[in-house]
Amino acid sequence: MADDIFTYAPAPESRSVVRLRSSYGLFIDGAFADPAEGRSLKTVNPADEEVLAEVAVAGEADVDRAVAAARRAYETVWGPMPGAERAKYLFRIARILQERSRELAVLESLDNGKPIKETRDVDLPLVAAHFFYYAGWADKLGHAGLGADPRPLGVAAQVIPWNFPLLMLAWKIAPALATGNTVVLKPAETTPLSALVFAEICQEAELPPGVVNIVTGAGETGRALVAHGGVDKVAFTGSTEVGKEIARTVAGTRKRVTLELGGKGANIVYDDAALDQAVEGIVTGIFFNQGHVCCAGSRLLVQESVAEDVLERLKRRISTLRMGDPLDKNTDIGAINSAAQLDKIRELSGIGDDEGAQRWTAPCELPSRGYWFPPTVFTGVTQAHRIAREEIFGPVLSVLTFRTPAEAVEKANNTPFGLSAGVWTEKGSRMLWTANRLRAGVIWSNTFNKFDPTSPFGGYKESGYGREGGRHGLEGYIRG
Template sequence: MFEYAPAPESRDVVDIKPSYGLFIGGEFADGTGTSLKTVNPASEEVLAEVAVASADDVDRAVRAAREAFGTWSAMPGSERAKYLFRIARIIQERSRELAVLETLDNGKPIRESRDVDLPLVAAHFFYYAGWADKLQHAGYGADPRPLGVAGQVIPWNFPLLMLAWKIAPALAAGNTVVLKPAETTPLTALLFAEICRQADLPPGVVNIVTGAGETGAALVNHPGVDKVAFTGSTEVGRLIARSVAGTGKKVTLELGGKAANIVFDDAALDQAVEGIVNGIFFNQGHVCCAGSRLLVQESIAEELLDALKRRLGTLRLGDPLDKNTDIGAINSAAQLAKIRELSDLGEAEGAERWSPVCPLPDKGFWFPPTIFTGVAQSHRIAREEVFGPVLSVLTFRTPAEAVEKANNTPFGLSAGVWTEKGSRILWMADRLRAGVVWANTFNKFDPTSPFGGYKESGYGREGGRHGLEAYLDV
């Protein structure tokens, strides 16, 4: 096996300030609340202090968004499109800076930030810029109107990409935005605020309020918010659904998942192994739609597992800023504790645990890529979202059994099917209760394609023409 020399990306392309305020009405302003520290998960180094927005701060941001709404919504779509195109181009121009900052704050490998996240972020703004003057052709009536102020709360696993998924369609439809990034990964959202100023976006169209759960709750419950968009855990999603019930607010929720990645005996084995690795070990498994349950046809289970273990032995875990790194750091100490707890439970319930030889760095939050075999459907690791690099392996004999096992979950966000038979792919996709079904691939995203789930994975769609509906009064 080749030995790789270190190939670190430079931190010098990013200027991280010691402290950050809130972005309200086109200006950075001090918060009236406390502050929190955001740390580099790979080293536990404090990167910056960030303001925690109080209820009063959230109110200021919502009022700024409301004030800007009249002008922004009345602007011709072709004019709004110019701002979105400008933002997309600036994101491309500053993509290296954004990718390094995302990796420092989140812990994901620079290869993923640079080659996956940033191109998709720009693509979403380009795509929805194209829709801004064509809303009457989106299929939602001859004269669809924006809703007003959108309150958006995003998670820490894809901080900048989730921002793009939320802000781009909202602005294209003529809404204004108050966005709260996750407390552990606020820095790229704050750099995006600078990009809004660079693009001369009218003040108040986009506002960024940082903080933790209380800040998010203040935003969701604010009477001046017309639309709530949330991506995160099912538990928080339930709280949001309860709190907005009866208020008239439009809501979309993209929540947890426990996706089945289903491999049939006629699948291209090496291709399937790559898809399994991408499905669960991409972004350290911090993916709502991760293929965390591998369902493999019994006749090839042993052969596939041998190949998968060989492949895991070649993955490189370490410094996320090293361009050779495949597995980065777990985002926080709290998330690492949850992964460890559920993995220990998997062993206690009788599943067999395996990880490749994988030295872990002394500092930071790390967990090796892990496979569990001998998993029963009743095991908690097969039912609960681990949100880490942990794969549960189950077997099946017939397509009908595969469907039954895949659907035996409270979630319904995604699934993958690996087979050479197109008819079987269609047969499976028709029966799998999942919002997205990938065929002979996994974790592939495109701004033109809608994404979202069923059951406890939430409701509503993001991306594509469908993603506009949530931001229009239809």
């Protein structure tokens, strides 16, 4: 009787709110322009491999033009503009983002593969909130504790990843503009579309030309931008490998740098935890955004005395995750962003098998087209396994156990990364004891993967340096 109930009928969000152009140019000096060399790349919907649009590839000459436009805007308009006026532009942008949020949510799901539930309820609200938050700072910078007369740096080169395309754009552009800098931003090559719509929003807001420039392209474009001599600041979110390359590139220059890089977050579950919420936190920690999250809780450290119980609950819970069409409002797990990323996840998971860890996969059918990887849990993992050390950046959880709080902390910290960690315990003093000892920039206790524009975010060690969000987020864009 109950068998066929709640095979939830499809509940797709309408695509009609999105008006995609077949091709996009570069956004330089307030207008869309063709690239000098006329090269382009195709961006596809990872859920069905359909081509969404062609996007220009910016070469060195284009980057040069963009930086020059940003410099001009900085010197003639944006730098001299009173903070209160800058603020109003940012408020205006924030409002337009709210007004066009459904369109942008759908677009982001199309281009990225993440579920509409997340773009609609997480990405877009946070994007607008970031602009609102930093808008308010623009005329209050003297009160930020960053010197009596804080000044902008100049032109900021910003390179962002594909996992939260528009949110990462907001994290970069909002504080840069609030502090009086101008920007040249390069979105990821697999997810350029929401940044290009953001360019339209800048036009709609009548933002002075050159204040925001968007150059699309791949790694080569990013390198040209970072290395450009006219840039005063580099802000990057992405892999630790590229972060190191950038740190080398800017060595010996006066360019200021903030880097938000990879992670291998430990999610520590003590035996006195609120187990059902801990299980939710584990699921959110690793399966939110298909695990394409630098601060994912990809290493579950569970106290041995409750490990069996937790794993049983976890597997039962994972089995209820709904994987499929990113635009279906009931989808929990969407598509892997690209074929390359899928290959990487498969490769590292294969290494997990080879190293003797036990793989468990949620029973779910994978769509025949597109890039998909089912929620996966490896048990019997030790610190020595590569899947416990390397960032997989996919829906793959490695489970380790511990016996004592000290062992938990020791294992959690035993990594070159230091971005995030989770702590689950009903005992306040143990939570604080653990949080104090974890070498990570964000500690979620009895929760996971929470973000807020007022809350600084960033890593220790090889997870990068500098903070984004909050008052701390201004620091990377200000000369005291």
